[in-house]
Amino acid sequence: MLKLIKDKISFLSGIFFVILSIVLFHEASTLSPFGAVFPYAMTTILIILSIILIVRSFKTEVKVLNQTISFVKIPLLIAVFFMWIYFLERAGFILSSLVFFNLIVLINSGLNLSLKKIFIYMILGSGFILLLYFGFKNLLLVPLPEGLWFRDL
Amino acid sequence: MTNIFADFLSSLSLLNLGLAFSGVLAGIIIGALPGLSATMAVAILVPFTFALEPSSGLIVLGAIYTGAIFGGSWSAILINTPGTPSAVATTFDGYPMAKNGNGDLAMSISCMSSFVGGTVGVICLALFAPPLASVSLKFGPTEYFWLAILGLTLISTLAEGDNVKSLIGACIGLLMSMIGVAVVGGDIRMTWNISFLNSGIEIVSAMIGLFCVPVILDLTSMKGKHLSDSETPKNLRLKESFLIIFKKKFEAIRGALIGTFIGILPGAGGSIASIVSYGEAKRASKNKENFGKGEPEGLIASETANNATVGGGFIPTLCLGIPGTPPDAVILGALLVQGIRTGDTLFTQQSSIVYTFIFGLFLATIIMLPLGLLMGRYAYKSIIKIPKEILIPIIIFLTIIGSYSIQNNILNVYFMFFFGLVGWILNRAGFKASPIVLGLVLGQIAEQGFVQAYIIGNAQDNILANYFARPISIILVIFILIGLFLPALKKIYNRRKNA
Numbered sequence: 001m002l003k004l005i006k007d008k009i010s011f012l013s014g015i016f017f018v019i020l021s022i023v024l025f026h027e028a029s030t031l032s033p034f035g036a037v038f039p040y041a042m043t044t045i046l047i048i049l050s051i052i053l054i055v056r057s058f059k060t061e062v063k064v065l066n067q068t069i070s071f072v073k074i075p076l077l078i079a080v081f082f083m084w085i086y087f088l089e090r091a092g093f094i095l096s097s098l099v100f101f102n103l104i105v106l107i108n109s110g111l112n113l114s115l116k117k118i119f120i121y122m123i124l125g126s127g128f129i130l131l132l133y134f135g136f137k138n139l140l141l142v143p144l145p146e147g148l149w150f151r152d153l
Numbered sequence: 154m155t156n157i158f159a160d161f162l163s164s165l166s167l168l169n170l171g172l173a174f175s176g177v178l179a180g181i182i183i184g185a186l187p188g189l190s191a192t193m194a195v196a197i198l199v200p201f202t203f204a205l206e207p208s209s210g211l212i213v214l215g216a217i218y219t220g221a222i223f224g225g226s227w228s229a230i231l232i233n234t235p236g237t238p239s240a241v242a243t244t245f246d247g248y249p250m251a252k253n254g255n256g257d258l259a260m261s262i263s264c265m266s267s268f269v270g271g272t273v274g275v276i277c278l279a280l281f282a283p284p285l286a287s288v289s290l291k292f293g294p295t296e297y298f299w300l301a302i303l304g305l306t307l308i309s310t311l312a313e314g315d316n317v318k319s320l321i322g323a324c325i326g327l328l329m330s331m332i333g334v335a336v337v338g339g340d341i342r343m344t345w346n347i348s349f350l351n352s353g354i355e356i357v358s359a360m361i362g363l364f365c366v367p368v369i370l371d372l373t374s375m376k377g378k379h380l381s382d383s384e385t386p387k388n389l390r391l392k393e394s395f396l397i398i399f400k401k402k403f404e405a406i407r408g409a410l411i412g413t414f415i416g417i418l419p420g421a422g423g424s425i426a427s428i429v430s431y432g433e434a435k436r437a438s439k440n441k442e443n444f445g446k447g448e449p450e451g452l453i454a455s456e457t458a459n460n461a462t463v464g465g466g467f468i469p470t471l472c473l474g475i476p477g478t479p480p481d482a483v484i485l486g487a488l489l490v491q492g493i494r495t496g497d498t499l500f501t502q503q504s505s506i507v508y509t510f511i512f513g514l515f516l517a518t519i520i521m522l523p524l525g526l527l528m529g530r531y532a533y534k535s536i537i538k539i540p541k542e543i544l545i546p547i548i549i550f551l552t553i554i555g556s557y558s559i560q561n562n563i564l565n566v567y568f569m570f571f572f573g574l575v576g577w578i579l580n581r582a583g584f585k586a587s588p589i590v591l592g593l594v595l596g597q598i599a600e601q602g603f604v605q606a607y608i609i610g611n612a613q614d615n616i617l618a619n620y621f622a623r624p625i626s627i628i629l630v631i632f633i634l635i636g637l638f639l640p641a642l643k644k645i646y647n648r649r650k651n652a
C-alpha cells in the first residue's frame with residue numbers, strides 16, 4: 001500500500017485534514033442552525049479537497065520546499081523562543097528580553113564568530129531592546145510587562 | 154471654485170504641512186512593524202487631534218493612515234512578513250525580489266506604486282465621492298460572500314505552489330475564523346472550553362506567527378547571507394523604478410482603480426483589493442510565469458491597490474457614514490467628536506473641512522513619495538548589513554512585542570508562537586501561509602454574507618436564486634470559476650497542443 005503512494009506528505013496531510021474535518025463537522029452538529037451552516041459548508045469542502053489530495057498522492061508527487069533543517073539549532077531556538085515568552089511576564093520584558101535575545105545570538109553564532117563580535121552583537125541588541133522598550137512605553141503608550149525588578153523604570 | 158481654491162491653500166499652511174509630514178513618518182514606522190496596524194496608529198493619535206482644528210486633526214489622521222498602509226510593504230519585502238494584512242500580496246513578489254538582490258528596486262517600486270494608488274484614490278474621492286458611494290449600497294450579503302470567496306480563490310490559485318493545498322489552506326483559515334462567537338446566531342464554537350478562545354483568534358497575532366516564525370526557522374537553518382546584495386548599486390534605482398512603473402502605467406492605474414472600487418465596499422479592505430488586483434495583473438500579463446518569483450508587475454498591482462483603498466474607503470465614510478475599513482471607522486469617530494455630520498450634505502454644507510481634508514490626504518500622499526524612497530533605501534541597506542546572527546533575535550523580538558501589544562495579553566504571544574510552529578510545519582508540507590491568513594481575515598465577512606443570504610433566500614423561498622441569480626453575484630461567480638478552472642484548462646490545452 002505504502003509503495004503505491006507517490007507523494008507521502010500529501011497523503012498524510014490529506015488524511016489529517018479529513019479527520020480534522022470530520023471532528024469539526026461533528027462539533028457543528030451541536031450548534032444552532034445559523035451557527036452551524038457555515039462550518040458544515042466549509043468542512044464539507046475541506047473533506048472534498050482532502051480526498052482530492054489523497055487520490056492525487058497516488059498519481060503524482062508535488063515537490064515541496066527542499067531546504068535543509070538544522071536539527072541542533074532549530075530545537076534549541078524553539079525552546080529558547082518559548083522560554084522567552086514564558087518568562088516575559090514573570091521576569092519582566094527587559095530582563096527576559098536581555099537574557100533570551102543574547103542566548104539566541106549565541107545559538108545562531110555557534111562557533112563561527114569571534115568572542116569580540118558576539119560581545120558587540122550582544123551590546124547592540126541590548127541597546128535595541130532598551131530603545132524599543134522606552135519607545136513603546138513612552139511614545140506609543142503600550143505598557144510592556146515590567147516584572148518584579150523594573151517597576152520604577 | 155474660489156472656495157475650493159481657498160481650501161487648497163488652507164491645507165498648505167505650515168501647521169498642516171508639518172502635521173502631514175509627521176503623520177506620514179509615524180505611519181510608515183508603525184505600519185512597517187508587524188503587529189502594529191494602521192487602525193492602532195490612527196486610534197492612538199485620535200485624542201491628540203481633539204486639540205487641533207477639525208481639518209488639521211483629520212489631515213494628521215489621514216496622513217498616518219496613508220503612511221501605515223505603505224509602511225506595511227517594507228516588512229513584506231524585507232522579511233516576508235506583511236506589516237499590515239493589506240500587504241499580504243506584496244510578499245509574493247516583493248520578498249523574492251529582495252532575495253534576488255533587487256530589494257532596493259522593490260522598495261522604490263513599492264513607494265512609487267503606493268503614490269500612484271494613493272493619488273488615484275484621492276482623485277476619485279474628490280471628484281466622484283457621492284455617485285460612487287451609492288455603488289456600495291448595491292452590495293448585499295450575497296455579494297459580500299462572493300467577493301470574499303473571490304479573494305480566497307484568487308489567492309489560492311495565484312500564490313506560488315500547489316492549488317489544491319492553497320485551497321485547503323484557505324478552508325483552514327476560514328475554519329479558524331469561526332472559533333469564538335458566531336457572527337450570526339451568537340453560538341460559541343470550537344473553543345473546547347478555553348475561555349480565551351471565546352473572543353476568537355486574534356488575526357494579527359496569527360498573521361505574525363504564520364509569516365514570521367517560518368522565516369525565523371528557515372533563516373536559522375540557512376547557510377550564507379539572508380538577502381543577496383551582490384548586484385546592488387549605490388543609488389535609489391529611481392530611474393529604473395520610474396521606467397518600470399511608466400512602462401506599466403495602465404497596469405498601475407488599473408490596480409489603483411480596483412483598489413479604489415474595493416475600498417468603497419465597507420469591510421472589504423486592502424487585503425481583498427491587493428489580491429484581486431494581483432490576480433488581474435497576473436491574468437492579463439505576458440510574464441505570467443514570472444509572478445511569484447520577483448516580478449515587479451505583481452508588486453505594482455498589490456501596492457497601487459492597497460494604497461488606493463485609503464481614498465476609496467473614505468467615500469462611503471464621508472458620504473454615507475459607513476466606514477470602508479477599520480481605520481476609517483476610527484476616523485469617523487473623530488469626525489463625529491469634532492461635530493461633523495457625515496452624509497450627502499457634507500460636501501455642500503461643510504465642504505470647507507471636507508476639501509481641506511481631501512487636499513491634506515493628497516499632500517500626505519505626495520510627502521510619502523520622497524520620504525518613503527529615502528527611508529526605504531536606508532531600511533533595505535540596514536537589513537542587508539545586519540548580520541543574520543543578530544537579525545534573527547531582532548525578528549523574534551519584534552514578533553513578541555508586536556503580538557503582545559495588540560491587546561497587552563501574553564496569550565496572544567503564545568498563539569503567535571503556536572501558529573508559527575504550525576505554519577512552519579504546514580509550509581514544509583507545501584501549504585503556504587497567505588491563503589490561511591486571508592481565510593482568517595475574510596472569514597467573518599464570508600460567513601456573515603453566506604448566512605444572511607441563506608436567511609433571506611429561505612424567507613423568499615428561493616435560496617439558490619439569492620446566491621446565484623443577482624446581477625453582481627453572477628459576475629463575481631464567473632470570475633471565481635475562471636480563477637478556479639482556467640489554470641487547469643490551460644494545462645490540459647497545452648498538454649494536448651504539445652502532444
